[in-house]
Amino acid sequence: MTQPLKLYNTLTRQKEVFQPINPPYVGMYVCGPTVYNYVHLGNVRTFLTFDTLFRYLTHIGYKVRYVRNLTDVGHLVGDGDDGEDKIGRMAKLEKLEPMEIVQRYTLDFHQVMATFNALPPSIEPSATGHMVEQIEAVKTLIDKGLAYESNGSVYFDILRYNEQGGGYGKLSGRILDDLLNETRELDGQAEKRNPLDFAIWKNASPEHIMRWPSPWGDGFPGWHLECSCMSTKYLGAQFDIHGGGMDLKFPHHECEIAQGNGLTGKDPVRYWMHANMLTVNGQKMSKSLGNSFLPGELFTGSHPLLEQAYSPMTVRFFMLQSHYRSTLDFSNEALRAAQKGYRRLANGLRVIKTLAYTADESVAPDAKKQADIQGAVQGFHDALNDDLNTAVGIANLFTLLKYVNMLYMNQLQPAALGEETFALLKHSFVDFTENVLGLLEEKTEGHGVVEGMLALYREYKEQKLYDKVDQVRAYFKQQGLVIKDMKHRIDWAYEE
RNA sequence: GGUUCCGUGGCCGAGUGGCUAGGCAGAGCUCUGCAAAAGCUCGUACAGCGGUUCGAAUCCGCUCGGAACCUCCA
Numbered sequence A: 001m002t003q004p005l006k007l008y009n010t011l012t013r014q015k016e017v018f019q020p021i022n023p024p025y026v027g028m029y030v031c032g033p034t035v036y037n038y039v040h041l042g043n044v045r046t047f048l049t050f051d052t053l054f055r056y057l058t059h060i061g062y063k064v065r066y067v068r069n070l071t072d073v074g075h076l077v078g079d080g081d082d083g084e085d086k087i088g089r090m091a092k093l094e095k096l097e098p099m100e101i102v103q104r105y106t107l108d109f110h111q112v113m114a115t116f117n118a119l120p121p122s123i124e125p126s127a128t129g130h131m132v133e134q135i136e137a138v139k140t141l142i143d144k145g146l147a148y149e150s151n152g153s154v155y156f157d158i159l160r161y162n163e164q165g166g167g168y169g170k171l172s173g174r175i176l177d178d179l180l181n182e183t184r185e186l187d188g189q190a191e192k193r194n195p196l197d198f199a200i201w202k203n204a205s206p207e208h209i210m211r212w213p214s215p216w217g218d219g220f221p222g223w224h225l226e227c228s229c230m231s232t233k234y235l236g237a238q239f240d241i242h243g244g245g246m247d248l249k250f251p252h253h254e255c256e257i258a259q260g261n262g263l264t265g266k267d268p269v270r271y272w273m274h275a276n277m278l279t280v281n282g283q284k285m286s287k288s289l290g291n292s293f294l295p296g297e298l299f300t301g302s303h304p305l306l307e308q309a310y311s312p313m314t315v316r317f318f319m320l321q322s323h324y325r326s327t328l329d330f331s332n333e334a335l336r337a338a339q340k341g342y343r344r345l346a347n348g349l350r351v352i353k354t355l356a357y358t359a360d361e362s363v364a365p366d367a368k369k370q371a372d373i374q375g376a377v378q379g380f381h382d383a384l385n386d387d388l389n390t391a392v393g394i395a396n397l398f399t400l401l402k403y404v405n406m407l408y409m410n411q412l413q414p415a416a417l418g419e420e421t422f423a424l425l426k427h428s429f430v431d432f433t434e435n436v437l438g439l440l441e442e443k444t445e446g447h448g449v450v451e452g453m454l455a456l457y458r459e460y461k462e463q464k465l466y467d468k469v470d471q472v473r474a475y476f477k478q479q480g481l482v483i484k485d486m487k488h489r490i491d492w493a494y495e496e
Numbered sequence B: 001g002g003u004u005c006c007g008u009g010g011c012c013g014a015g016u017g018g019c020u021a022g023g024c025a026g027a028g029c030u031c032u033g034c035a036a037a038a039g040c041u042c043g044u045a046c047a048g049c050g051g052u053u054c055g056a057a058u059c060c061g062c063u064c065g066g067a068a069c070c071u072c073c074a
Helices: A041-059 A086-094 A098-115 A128-143 A158-163 A176-182 A223-235 A246-264 A295-300 A312-320 A332-352 A367-385 A390-408 A414-436 A447-462 A466-478
Strands: A006-009 A014-017 A025-030 A063-068 A147-150 A153-156 A198-203 A219-221 A239-245 A269-275 A278-280 A328-330 A481-485 A490-494
Touching: A006 A269, A025 A041, A025 A223, A041 A063, A041 A098, A041 A239, A041 A269, A041 A278, A041 A295, A041 A312, A041 A414, A063 A223, A086 A098, A098 A295, A128 A147, A128 A153, A128 A198, A128 A219, A128 A223, A128 A246, A153 A246, A158 A246, A198 A223, A198 A246, A219 A223, A223 A239, A223 A246, A239 A246, A246 A269, A295 A312, A312 A332, A312 A390, A328 A332, A332 A390, A332 A414, A332 A490, A367 A390, A367 A414, A390 A414, A447 A466, A447 A481, A447 A490, A466 A481
Parallel strands: A025 A063, A025 A239, A239 A269, A278 A328
Antiparallel strands: A006 A014, A147 A153, A153 A198, A198 A219, A481 A490
16 A cells, blocks of 8 residues: 555546545455356456456555456347347257356356466355345336336336436447437337337346246346446445456446446446457457457467467466557467566576575675666556556566576675665565466476486586486476576576 | 547567667577576667657657447457
8 A cells, every 4th residue: 555556547538546445445346257158368368457456456455355246147149139048048058057057167267267376356246146136226226217117127217317417428438419329220129218228127038048036027137237236235335446348348337337326326436447358360359250269278279370388377477468458469479479488487486486695795785786676676566556567567577587597697696785685686576476466387297306307417417428418408308398507506497 | 430449679568758668589798518598788669641849659630550349248
């Protein structure tokens, strides 16, 4: 909290100093996945963005309650009445219970996020677990005159809402009149008073599997409603941060504001944050375009678009190297560069833990290097404080890495930094990398064997049996490792 | 058509009205049995055309190119 954090607020279209409603507590809600299919890499980007924000807020002293929902209700594929229910469709296709579908993809989602070293949220509520709250919310909105029933469905009345000063469209910058004029012809519009009105409760057709009884007959809640109900329940009528992908800005988040405001009389969110899209050849990665790939395909390299396998930490590093509000274009070249960069960092992580401070009167303090290190530590914070600029943060991390390497290579004596700066370097480098950016060392198998082979290498080296020496080196290379033959010691490292 | 955003060196990708991130690739040097690693040095980019300014890649306008949203979507 000593850090003046600025965040870009979609609502005001500018960076604002972050001031929580009840410091040191922070309430953060992020729209989670619809668990009817595997999450792809584009989905992952958004979740990793907010994982990093969660980590950073915690790092600077906030107590964060992080809520990320699971959408498991079975919303329609299209907007019309005849649209299929996503989860129900998968259930029929695979002859499973809808909840088996939900369970399968929820487990996969959790496993994927863990692989990327994303921290679990504080609460992960599901839409089906909050049916009572949603039905109550619909009732309240009808009572307030902001919603109406029609053929067993209930719609939010946007014109009425705006007459009361709601300001529908303010998040996405849309003008109501424009929206009214440009709404396309869609099915199921007849029962709405206005094409813009959105469903908060939907009547279930006979073949619709996922259904719940309600005062308006069997049905299921509208897509936007669950987020309003669950965020209010766990974070209050007004909370600090709401995040999600850019593609949810309209209409989903716009509708959330309308519902929240309609229910409680105040705008639910102080800071709206949106992560930009992951693109492939300049186009948004999405399932419908067929250009998406799954994390699993990435780790094995088993996708036509992939020239090789990339590890979870490589991908995390790759994403952190860009700003969350910029689109990020996927390419093998970029991933390969990220792999090298990440491994350098991982080597630094491995090495720094072995470094210890030793006082030495004969070594002169190097004020310039000390200032450089202190500057980089502050620079990292400044970058993250500037709307979570992880790219610049990483740049500062590489400055720290340089000194870590110099110490390790004996090109720099710890005493030149002084005990305080040495400790700052060591602590900050590990803390920033592991705790804030969530980048861990990906250990390869069989470290014990590696140490044994290294002992052999030393022996051969002493005896100047260079043929044997080269053989050992070749063996290491096969394992994705390299031998570092330095003046003062011999060690191994991950091949970059 | 409407709303919004982007166009940076070989590649990826930050960025502020003047002090020119970072990673990868490339060149040179130190070190070294050879190599690798590490450190050091180098390459001076901001789509095009106008304008504002002492000064713009950064502000404004236009042109060209690309994207997102307007429909389920992270």
